[in-house]
Each structure stands twice: as structure tokens, then as C-alpha cells.
Amino acid sequence: MKKFKTESQKILDMMINSIYTHKEIFIREILSNASDAIDKLYYKSLTDGISGLAREDFAIEIKADKEARTLTVTDNGIGMTAEEMDSNLGVIAKSGSQDFKKNNEQKEDINIIGQFGVGFYSAFMVSDKVEVISKAYGSDEANKWTSNGSAGYEIAPAEREGHGTTIIMHIRPDAEEEKYGKYLEEYEIRELVKKYSDYIRYPIKMETTHYKTEGEGDDAKETEYKEAETLNSMVPLWKKNKSEIKPEEYNSFYKDTFYDMEDPIAVIHTSVEGAVSYKALLFIPSHPQYNYYTKNFEKGLKLYTDGVLITDCCKDLLPDHFSFVKGLVDSELTLNVSRETIQQNYRLKKIASNIEKKIKDKLVDLLINDREKYEKFYKGFATQLKYGIYDNWGAHKDTLKDLVLFHSIKEDKLVTLQEYSDKMGEGQKYVYYATGATIESIKALPQCEKVLDSGFDILCLTDDIDEFALRVLGTFNEKEFRSVASSDLGLDEAEAAIENKELTDFMKEKLGNKVAEVKISSRLKTHPVCFSTKGEVSMEMEKVLNKLPDAPAEGVKAQKVLEINGNHPIYDKLQKAFDEDKEKAAKLTEVLFNQALLIEGMAIESPTRLAELVCELI
Ligand code: ADP
Ligand code: MG
Numbered sequence: 246m247k248k249f250k251t252e253s254q255k256i257l258d259m260m261i262n263s264i265y266t267h268k269e270i271f272i273r274e275i276l277s278n279a280s281d282a283i284d285k286l287y288y289k290s291l292t293d294g295i296s297g298l299a300r301e302d303f304a305i306e307i308k309a310d311k312e313a314r315t316l317t318v319t320d321n322g323i324g325m326t327a328e329e330m331d332s333n334l335g336v337i338a339k340s341g342s343q344d345f346k347k348n349n350e351q352k353e354d355i356n357i358i359g360q361f362g363v364g365f366y367s368a369f370m371v372s373d374k375v376e377v378i379s380k381a382y383g384s385d386e387a388n389k390w391t392s393n394g395s396a397g398y399e400i401a402p403a404e405r406e407g408h409g410t411t412i413i414m415h416i417r418p419d420a421e422e423e424k425y426g427k428y429l430e431e432y433e434i435r436e437l438v439k440k441y442s443d444y445i446r447y448p449i450k451m452e453t454t455h456y457k458t459e460g461e462g463d464d465a466k467e468t469e470y471k472e473a474e475t476l477n478s479m480v481p482l483w484k485k486n487k488s489e490i491k492p493e494e495y496n497s498f499y500k501d502t503f504y505d506m507e508d509p510i511a512v513i514h515t516s517v518e519g520a521v522s523y524k525a526l527l528f529i530p531s532h533p534q535y536n537y538y539t540k541n542f543e544k545g546l547k548l549y550t551d552g553v554l555i556t557d558c559c560k561d562l563l564p565d566h567f568s569f570v571k572g573l574v575d576s577e578l579t580l581n582v583s584r585e586t587i588q589q590n591y592r593l594k595k596i597a598s599n600i601e602k603k604i605k606d607k608l609v610d611l612l613i614n615d616r617e618k619y620e621k622f623y624k625g626f627a628t629q630l631k632y633g634i635y636d637n638w639g640a641h642k643d644t645l646k647d648l649v650l651f652h653s654i655k656e657d658k659l660v661t662l663q664e665y666s667d668k669m670g671e672g673q674k675y676v677y678y679a680t681g682a683t684i685e686s687i688k689a690l691p692q693c694e695k696v697l698d699s700g701f702d703i704l705c706l707t708d709d710i711d712e713f714a715l716r717v718l719g720t721f722n723e724k725e726f727r728s729v730a731s732s733d734l735g736l737d738e739a740e741a742a743i744e745n746k747e748l749t750d751f752m753k754e755k756l757g758n759k760v761a762e763v764k765i766s767s768r769l770k771t772h773p774v775c776f777s778t779k780g781e782v783s784m785e786m787e788k789v790l791n792k793l794p795d796a797p798a799e800g801v802k803a804q805k806v807l808e809i810n811g812n813h814p815i816y817d818k819l820q821k822a823f824d825e826d827k828e829k830a831a832k833l834t835e836v837l838f839n840q841a842l843l844i845e846g847m848a849i850e851s852p853t854r855l856a857e858l859v860c861e862l863i
Contacts (some may be wrong), residue, residue: 246397247331253366254395261369261394268423271367272434273441273501275318275412278365279305280445282322282410284554286382289323307438307451307476309429314416316372316428321409324381327388327400334365334377334390334398369394371425374415382408435476441501444481446552451476481552483526483575487514499528503571507531510622513572513607517599521592523576525600529607530569532625537569544568546600549575562597566633566641567604569626574600601644608648612661620659623650631714639717646718651704651711652684654697660704662721670700674735675727676720678704680712680785682846691772691844692729698770699736703729709789730784732777732806734768743811748823752834756807759838765816766808773815774841779804784845807841832858 249257283303290298308317325333368375373393380387389403405411417425427433431453438449453474456467482490482498496508509528516524527546536542544565545558552575562574574596611619623630627649634645650659655668665676677696681687687705696703706712715726727734743765752763761779769775778784782803790801809816815837822830839855842848849855 246399248397249395256366257369257395268367268370269428269437270441270501271370271414272428272437274364274367275414276305276438276442276445276449279318279320279322279410279412280442280447281554282320282324283447284322286323286408287553288555289382303447305445305447305449307434307449309431309434309451311426311429314418314426314429316414316416316434317411318414319409319411321407322382324384324408324410325377325379325388326381326384327386329381330377330379330388330390330400368412368414371416371428372414373417376413376415377410378403378405378413379410380405380408384408438476440497443477444479444498445477446479446481448475448479449477450474481549481575483514483524483573484552490514495526495528498526499571503528503530505530505534505571509571510618511607511611513603515603521576521595523574523596525572525574525596525603527570527572527600527604529604529622530571530625531621533569537625538628542568546570547573549573551575551577559593561593562600564597564601564633564641565636566630566645567601569629570604605644605648612648620650623659628708628710631708631710634714635710635717642718646721649714651678651706653702653704654679654688654693655702662718665702665704666722666724668702669724673701674724676704676724677701677727677729677734678706678712678715679729680706680783683707686846690729691769691775692777694770694772695736695768696729696734706785709792712783712785713789728778728783728785730775730777732779736768745811745820748820749809751823751827751830752807752809755831755834756838759805760807761804762806764806764808765811769808769810769813771810771813772844773810773813774837774844775808776841776845777806777808779806784847788847805841807838809837829862832862836862 248254283305286298287300287303289295303321306317306319308319309315310317375392377390378387379390387403387405388400390398390400392398416428419426431451434451435453442449450473452471455470455472457470459466459468482494492512495512495514499505499509499512500507508531510531511529513525513527513529525546534542543558543560544563545560546562547557548555548559548562559574563570576592576596608619608622611622630645630648634642634649646662648661650661651665652658653660653665656664662676669676679687679690679693681690684705684707687693687703687707693703706715712728718726720726745765749763749765753760756763766775768777776784780803782790782801784803784805787801787803790796809819815833819830819833819837822833836855836858839849
């Protein structure tokens with residue numbers, strides 16, 4: 246007997262102990278594997294030019310035997326060799342296995358089933374023994390894989406007529422938690438196929454009970470007979486008429502296909518006829534999937550050609566900035582392109598650019614007509630959109646600039662750049678922003694005071710990427726973005742700032758190259774000190790850039806200007822010390838510099854030294 250691989254063993258134990266309430270999904274998993282196996286053979290027949298395999302001949306068959314308590318699913322797909330059985334059925338669903346390894350320590354069991362297709366193993370939720378008899382296409386040997394669950398599995402030679410696979414599930418005895426026998430009932434099976442597998446493109450057949458009346462009048466007698474029936478409509482959801490599809494159908498298709506527990510925030514269903522004809526069914530998720538912001542995440546759409554799945558994840562159909570979109574494209578691409586060369590297909594590029602536009606339009610539509618929904622979406626994907634602006638030197642900034650929101654201090658809510666622009670005051674030269682860890686900390690920044698007092702609004706930038714994105718945008722409606730910490734705020738300086746060259750030169754000398762300049766501020770009202778910056782690098786950028794793994798050893802430095810409030814009592818103290826006690830003035834300078842650092846949320850060089858200084862001065 247062979248043992249299952251460790252991570253598979255864990256999944257299997259979960260299946261056997263069946264903590265999952267939706268056990269019925271096993272039927273979807275088994276049927277979709279059958280359909281995949283047929284797709285693979287059908288695809289091969291087209292690309293390799295194999296004759297004698299007609300699409301009409303492919304079918305999936307379900308058979309329920311109440312006496313033997315077995316549910317059997319048979320397909321005439323590509324089948325598996327003994328080696329393939331060993332490697333494919335010995336591990337958990339490949340799609341999720343790598344992620345599972347990394348996540349199985351933290352994740353709730355339930356989430357695992359919700360987030361990956363656990364696939365084949367789900368059969369063990371309802372069976373105490375599973376047999377798989379398979380013959381690979383082109384081989385004349387069949388094999389049987391048998392497992393009673395977690396102990397392991399065996400593979401032995403077997404008999405099977407044609408190519409394909411037969412899965413025999415030995416249904417568990419009825420138990421208190423679930424009457425497993427229901428999975429052998431015709432009615433139940435029919436319902437489940439309709440619910441989960443209706444769109445499978447090959448007929449799912451089952452012998453079902455029918456009645457007919459024989460004889461006439463008093464002699465009429467109802468007799469029962471069995472007849473094969475196709476349970477699924479075989480029309481994929483995306484090929485149906487939009488008007489015939491209920492929102493719940495879209496939602497459950499999305500949740501079942503892309504393993505999300507929440508409904509999507511929006512659905513895009515389009516059909517394009519022309520030089521490039523295709524249908525697309527796209528979903529915008531309401532939240533990022535668990536690995537979205539990791540390098541394991543792969544963007545892409547499923548690609549079908551005339552209903553046959555070509556690839557599960559065609560990257561080229563989605564731009565990076567919309568990588569969160571899930572869905573599929575079904576197009577009449579020529580089929581002699583291989584899975585590898587399909588990327589170069591120029592028609593894909595055309596489809597991709599149409600799709601990008603559709604997604605953008607949908608997001609704008611949500612933003613305008615359902616702000617609440619948009620903001621829920623934005624909460625999860627803001628970073629991606631802003632990164633998209635920054636990425637590629639702003640190549641996509643025009644697509645994305647209307648989609649980003651920032652918190653406005655005056656409005657106290659998220660606003661678009663357009664909304665900010667619409668409310669700009671007369672004589673306002675710039676779009677002002679301030680950076681910080683939280684909205685609260687930004688509101689408290691001394692640098693904000695002057696701008697707000699002039700009646701101008703400020704956008705709060707709390708995400709690392711924010712300032713970089715705005716820098717790439719450069720302007721909005723021809724107004725430049727300007728940090729409130731910038732040395733030039735473009736405000737009317739009614740009262741010229743006081744100058745006190747003796748004092749500021751003294752302070753600059755004491756601080757050395759820690760600052761580029763010391764000056765008496767014209768922007769401060771109630772606070773004693775703050776920083777502003779000259780040049781390209783802002784304080785926030787200094788913080789972010791130095792966190793990056795490839796930051797230069799000497800660090801990136803913003804050119805800081807220490808501004809002192811000439812109307813603050815501390816200024817008079819400083820002046821007094823400067824006149825009478827230079828040593829004290831030097832200490833005060835150092836304390837004020839550190840205070841400005843603290844306000845910015847930057848690290849101070851030596852907290853111990855600062856504490857000593859403060860004590861001495863007290
Ligand atoms: P997934 O479908 O995500 O790959 P599954 O656990 O559902 O994962 O199936 C594991 C693998 O077993 C499949 O990828 C396939 O190679 C193989 N397999 C399962 N069922 C069949 C079948 N009916 N015919 C051929 N191969 C199958
Ligand atoms: Mg599967």
C-alpha cells in the first residue's frame with residue numbers, strides 16, 4: 246500500500262472527518278474532472294489531427310446503485326496511466342497545493358475548502374471507499390486505483406473497455422449528521438447536477454425513471470420504465486442570453502468557479518461580434534483573495550475556444566492593474582495554435598484591450614452610481630490601482646487616475662481627484678496633499694494649518710505608494726500636486742516672514758548636514774516647529790525608499806528645512822538663550838530638531854540623548 250503525500254494526507258483527513266457542511270459539492274468536483282478529461286482529449290484530437298473522435302461521442306455517465314450503495318461516474322476522456330494515477334491522485338488538487346502548504350498552519354479548515362478546488366478528494370466526504378478505473382487514450386492497459394481513505398492507496402491492473410475513467414464511490418452508511426443515502430436518489434442527483442454542473446459542455450447522462458400509461462379507460466395502467474436522460478442543459482452560462490440570467494446565477498457561478506465565499510461586486514457579461522468575435526464573463530471581486538498581495542498570486546482569465554477550455558489562466562488577457570478581475574473569455578480563435586504560442590496571438594491583444602476598457606467603464610459606473618459598493622471594492626484594491634499608476638513610468642495613468650480616491654480633510658470622506666478639483670478655491674494653485682501613517686496623525690500635522698486656513702482642502706496620503714503615484718501623475722486638470730511640507734506652497738504670503746539670520750545660521754551650524762536650512766516659518770500658527778523639504782525627495786519618500794530591500798547603504802535623504810514658528814513663545818526663549826547662553830541655545834536647537842522628527846513620525850537618532858537634553862533643560 247502506498248501512502249499519500251503529507252499535505253494530501255491532511256486534506257484527506259479533513260475530508261474524511263468532514264467538517265465541511267457543503268458535502269454535496271463532491272459531485273461538482275467529480276463531474277468537472279470528467280469534463281476536463283474530455284476537454285483534454287478533444288483538444289488533443291484537434292491539435293494532433295486525430296480522426297475518429299467526434300465531439301458528439303463524448304459523454305459523462307452517472308449511475309446510482311442503491312443496493313450496492315455505489316455512485317459511479319464514467320467518462321470517455323483522456324484517461325490516466327498507472328503513473329498518472331499515482332502522481333495525480335496521490336496529491337491534493339494541484340491548483341491549490343502549493344498555497345496550501347504555506348497556509349495550512351493559519352487558515353481555518355473551512356476556508357481551505359472554500360478557497361481551493363479540493364477536487365478529487367472531496368469524494369471522501371461522502372464515501373468510505375473510492376475506486377478509480379482508468380485507461381489512458383492510446384494505451385491498451387487499464388488500471389484500478391483503490392483507497393479506503395487515509396491509510397493509503399493501491400494501484401493494480403484492471404479491465405476497461407475504451408479510454409476514459411470510471412470513478413466508483415462507495416457511499417457511507419447514513420449517519421446522524423447526514424443521510425448519505427440521498428446521494429443515491431435520482432431526484433437529488435438531478436438537482437445537484439442542475440445546480441452545479443448545468444453548463445458542462447458534454448452530456449451528463451443518467452438512467453432515470455419514467456412512467457407511461459398503457460391501455461385505455463378502466464384498463465389504463467401506469468408502468469414504470471427506465472431511460473437514459475441528459476441532466477444538464479450544456480449551454481455555458483456565458484453563452485446564454487443576458488436577459489435570461491438571474492443575478493443569483495452569475496453569483497453562484499462565480500463563487501463555485503473561483504472559490505470565493507462572497508458575491509462579486511460587479512459582473513461584466515459581453516458579447517462582441519466583428520473582426521474578433523468573443524464572449525466574456527468577468528467578475529470584480531468584493532475583496533482580495535487570500536494570496537492576492539503575494540508573489541504566489543497569478544492573474545489571468547480562463548480562455549475557451551468555442552466552449553472548450555484551452556487554458557485556465559491566460560495572463561495576457563488582463564493588465565496588471567486589473568489583475569484582481571476573475572472570469573473567462575470564449576473566442577473563436579483558430580484552434581491550431583498550441584497552448585504555448587497562444588500568447589502571441591494578436592487577436593488576444595485586441596480582446597485584452599477591449600476587456601480593459603470594459604473593466605474601467607464598469608468601475609467608473611460603480612463609482613458614480615453605487616459609491617458604497619465602489620468604496621468596499623476600493624478598500625481591498627486601492628493599493629493595486631495606485632501601484633498601477635506608478636508602474637511602468639505612468640503608462641496607464643490616464644486609465645487609472647479617475648479610479649483612485651483619497652481622504653479629504655475638509656470633506657472628511659474619500660474623494661476622487663475630480664471631486665477635489667471641482668471644489669478648488671479661487672486662486673488655489675495646487676492640489677495639496679499631506680502624508681502620514683493615519684488620517685488622524687495627518688490632521689494634526691503643523692504643516693496642514695496654513696493651507697487649511699487659506700480655505701484649501703488637503704488629501705491625506707496614508708499608503709506607502711500614494712505619494713509615488715501622485716508624483717507620476719504630476720498634475721490633475723493642469724494643477725500640480727503639492728505636498729503641504731513643500732517649501733513653496735504657493736499661498737499669498739501676506740506678511741513677509743521674519744528673518745533672523747544670526748539665529749538661524751547658528752542653528753544650522755549646530756545641526757550640520759542633518760538639515761539643508763533653518764528658517765523662521767511663515768506657515769506655522771500654533772505649533773513651534775516643523776519640517777519642510779526642498780528638492781525631489783519628500784520626507785515620506787525618504788521613509789519608504791529606505792525600507793526597500795535595494796535601498797542604498799547610505800540611505801536616501803530628503804533635504805529637510807527646519808522651520809521655527811516666529812510667533813511661538815519658544816522662539817522668544819530661543820532668542821533669549823542665543824543672546825545670553827549659547828550652550829543652552831544649542832541644546833534647544835537639538836530638542837526642536839528632534840521634535841520635528843517626532844511629528845513627522847521619523848526615527849530619532851538617539852532617544853537617550855534626547856531624554857537627557859530635555860531633563861537638563863527642565
Ligand atoms: P484538479 O482538477 O484541480 O487538477 P483534482 O483533485 O480534481 O484537481 O484532480 C486531480 C487530477 O487527477 C487532475 O488534474 C487529473 O489529472 C486527474 N483526474 C481526476 N479525475 C480524472 C478523470 N476523470 N480523468 C482523467 N484524469 C483525472
Ligand atoms: Mg478537479
